[in-house]
Every structure is written in structure tokens, then in C-alpha cells.
Amino acid sequence: MGDYSNMSAYYDAIMTSGYYDYQRIVDQLLQPCFPEDLLEIGCGTGLILEEIAKRNTDIPITGIDLTQSMLDIAHDRLQSYPNIALSLQNITTLQLNRQFQMAFSYGGVWYFVIDQDKEPMLVSHLYSESDNHAGLRCLADHISPQGHLLLGTQGPHFNYETTITNGMQYSQVIEPSEFGFTKHYYLKDCTQRVMAQTVQYRIYGFQDALELLASYGLHYEASDLSAEQLFIRFKKC
Numbered sequence: 001m002g003d004y005s006n007m008s009a010y011y012d013a014i015m016t017s018g019y020y021d022y023q024r025i026v027d028q029l030l031q032p033c034f035p036e037d038l039l040e041i042g043c044g045t046g047l048i049l050e051e052i053a054k055r056n057t058d059i060p061i062t063g064i065d066l067t068q069s070m071l072d073i074a075h076d077r078l079q080s081y082p083n084i085a086l087s088l089q090n091i092t093t094l095q096l097n098r099q100f101q102m103a104f105s106y107g108g109v110w111y112f113v114i115d116q117d118k119e120p121m122l123v124s125h126l127y128s129e130s131d132n133h134a135g136l137r138c139l140a141d142h143i144s145p146q147g148h149l150l151l152g153t154q155g156p157h158f159n160y161e162t163t164i165t166n167g168m169q170y171s172q173v174i175e176p177s178e179f180g181f182t183k184h185y186y187l188k189d190c191t192q193r194v195m196a197q198t199v200q201y202r203i204y205g206f207q208d209a210l211e212l213l214a215s216y217g218l219h220y221e222a223s224d225l226s227a228e229q230l231f232i233r234f235k236k237c
């Protein structure tokens with residue numbers, strides 16, 4: 001399901017210690033120009049939305065997430081931006097009663113992993129096949145005709161431990177599972193574990209992913225699949 005409650009208090013410290021480069025993400029997201037409106041699925045603590053807001057835009061932006069404690073942090077972070085609305089929603093039952101010219105997810109519900117010359121794969125926070133169908137159906141319903149979906153790309157996942165900016169030790173352990181992998185996230189303060197969270201991910205091969213998205217009217221716009229490219233684009237037709 002992708003609940004991030006255990007991690008939320010430490011999420012910003014982990015992510016801003018080099019896990020994601022938010023300026024670069026937003027530089028690419030807003031190329032070639034700002035959309036008329038924007039939906040982020042799995043917006044977490046609002047780090048991407050804040051980076052967008054800092055660029056002097058007043059376009060209407062909505063962020064949705066299923067983890068209340070992540071959204072609470074996003075609310076505090078984004079309270080001075082009246083054009084940003086946040087909503088506690090699971091993508092599988094998303095209901096906002098409007099459509100957006102652009103929807104995106106970076107590390108949120110769905111993302112692609114690009115690993116050198118291997119086939120890219122789609123990683124989903126939704127482990128069951130039926131939830132992926134329900135989520136994509138709801139998402140597609142919220143994108144205007146001719147609108148776009150941008151799904152973020154990342155490098156391959158591997159096991160490691162590193163010290164983050166607050167001095168704690170972050171580590172992650174990945175185990176294969178029947179339909180994807182299980183990822184364990186840990187944080188230690190000296191010898192004491194202060195956070196542990198496990199998320200199950202489902203994986204789709206690239207062609208299967210394109211077919212799955214296309215079955216909901218979200219068509220791949222062929223693009224450079226190098227690690228430099230932080231988003232893969234789909235058009236709603």
C-alpha cells in the first residue's frame with residue numbers, strides 16, 4: 001500500500017541528504033514551460049511542491065498522498081502558498097472532481113528504474129495487480145484530454161548505509177519478492193534504531209508497463225531513456 005508513517009518525521013533529512021536532487025527534478029518537470037495546472041501523486045512532505053512554488057508560479061497545484069503524517073509536514077511547509085491544495089487520498093480511489101493538464105509522480109506511486117543497458121522497469125507502490133488497474137483508471141480520469149502524465153526515473157536500488165545531515169545512519173536493504181521487491185528503510189542514532197519501515201513494490205517490465213498505461217489512454221511519448229532524463233512522458237488520448 002505504501003504507507004510512510006514510520007518514516008515521515010525523518011523523511012526530509014533522508015531525502016535532502018542527496019537521495020533526490022529536488023532542483024534538478026523541478027527544472028526538468030517544468031520544461032519546456034509551466035502547465036496550466038498540476039497534480040502531484042504521492043507528494044509526501046511537499047519538497048517538490050515547495051521547489052515549484054519558489055519559482056514564482058501561481059498556477060493551481062494539487063498534491064495528494066495517502067500518509068497523513070507526510071501530508072501534515074507538507075501542510076506546514078506550504079501554508080504560505082494559497083495556490084497549492086493538499087488532499088489525503090489513495091490513488092486507487094482518487095476523487096478530486098476535476099481534471100489537470102499535467103499530473104506527475106517522482107518517487108510517488110509509480111516510477112521507472114533506469115539501469116544502464118538493462119530494460120527500464122516500472123516500480124509501483126501498489127503491490128496488487130488490481131490496485132494498479134484501479135489507480136491508473138482513477139489517475140487517467142483526472143488528466144484532461146491531450147494532457148500529460150510524467151513519471152520520474154531513478155537509478156537501480158541497492159543495499160547501503162550512509163550518514164545523513166542530522167548525523168544519523170540511514171540504511172536500506174532490498175529483497176526480491178514474487179512480483180517485485182521488498183525494501184526495508186532503517187535509521188540509527190549511534191547504536192539505537194530510531195526508524196524502521198518496510199514497503200513492498202511491484203515491478204512491471206517496460207513493454208508491459210507501456211501496455212498497462214496505454215490501456216487507460218496514457219500513451220508513451222518516445223524519449224531519451226538515459227539516466228540524465230528524470231521523467232518519462234505519457235499523453236492522454
Ligand SMILES: C[S@@+](CC[C@H](N)C(=O)[O-])C[C@H]1O[C@@H](n2cnc3c(N)ncnc32)[C@H](O)[C@@H]1O
Nearest residue numbers: 002042043044065066067090091106107108125
Ligand atoms: C518516496 S515518497 C515521495 C514523496 C515526494 N514525491 C518526494 O519526492 O519527496 C512516496 C510517497 O508516495 C505516497 N504513496 C504511496 N502509495 C500511495 C498511494 N497508493 N496513494 C497515494 N500516495 C501514495 C507515500 O505515502 C509517500 O509519501
